[in-house]
Amino acid sequence: MRILLTGSSGWLGRFLAPRLKQDGHVVTGLDIAPGEHTTHIGSVADKTCVERVFAEQGIEAVIHAGGLHKPDIARFPAQAFIDVNITGTLNLLTAARDAGHDRFVFTSTTSLMISQEIRNEMADHAVWIDENTGPLAPRNIYGVTKLAAEGLCRQFFIDHGLNTVVLRTSRFFPEEDDTLKHPSGENLKALELLYRRGTVEDMAEAHVAALEKAPEIRHEVYIISSPTPFRRQDASRLKTDAAAVITEYIPDAPALFAAKGWVLPDSIGRVYDASRAERQMGFRCRTDFAAVLDALRRGADLPFAHDPGYINPQAAG
Structure with a gap:
C-alpha cells in the first residue's frame, strides 16, 4: 500500500517507516521537520498541504503518528494544539474519506486517561487502567486535544464507514522524565515496563498490526503497553508495598537491581492493562520487565x- 505516515521525523516515525517498508509498503513521510524518512515538509493543520500530498502520492492508507505532545505545552499555546491535534486529524480523516480508504490508524496516548487525581495518586490502591476506565478527564491541553481527535476517528467510522483504529500508547520516549526525579534514567524506564511503558520497536509493531487488522476490527481503541505481570487483586499492595509484590513475582529482582545500583519502588499508583489488544488484535509487546x-x-x-x-526534531527546529 501507499501509506501516508505523519510524524515521520519523530522518535516513532524513525522506527515505523522502515518497518512499513520492510513489509513492502511505499511510505510517504509528512512532518514539519526534516528527517531520514520524511519526503514532504508540512503541517497536517494545513488542509491544502494534506490534499496535495494525497493527490500527488496516491495515498491508500494513513498512519497518523504526528502531533504536538506533552513537552510541547511549554513551547506552544493551546491554540496550536487545537490546530495540529484536532484540525490536523480532521484534515487527514476527510482526505482519507474522500479517497475511499478502508483503514486509518491514529496514534493516541494513555496520558488522556490520567486525571489529576490519578496523577497525584490520591487512591488507596494502584488504579487499574484499561479501555473501560472513565469518565475520562484529561488534565492538560495535550490530553484534551488527543481525546477530541479520538472522537473524530469514531465519528468518521460511524458517519462514513472509515475503519479507524486508535492506539493509546504508553510511554516510549528515550529522554529523561520531565517530572519524576527519583529514580531516574534507566532505573525508572526499567520499572515502568512493569506498569506503564513499552519500547519504541513494540510501538512500531503495534501500528503495523493495527494497519493490517483495521478492516476486520472496524473501529476500536486499544491501550498499547508492555504486558504487566500484576493482577487486579494486587492493586492495594502495589500502592503500599510494591517492592514486596515485585519480589513475589520475581524473587531475584532485588538482588539484580542492587547489583546495578538501582532501587525497586515503594509504591506503584497505576497499572496499564493492554490485554484487549492481545485478545482482539493479536498484538502483544515483545519486551517486558522479564x-x-x-x-x-x-x-x-x-x-x-x-x-x-x-531532542525532538520539531523542538530542535
Missing part, C-alpha cells in the same frame, strides 16, 4: 532505549 531482568542476569545490553540528550 526481558530487563534477563539482560541483567546475562550482563547484556538493556532492551530499551535511554538517551538523556535526545
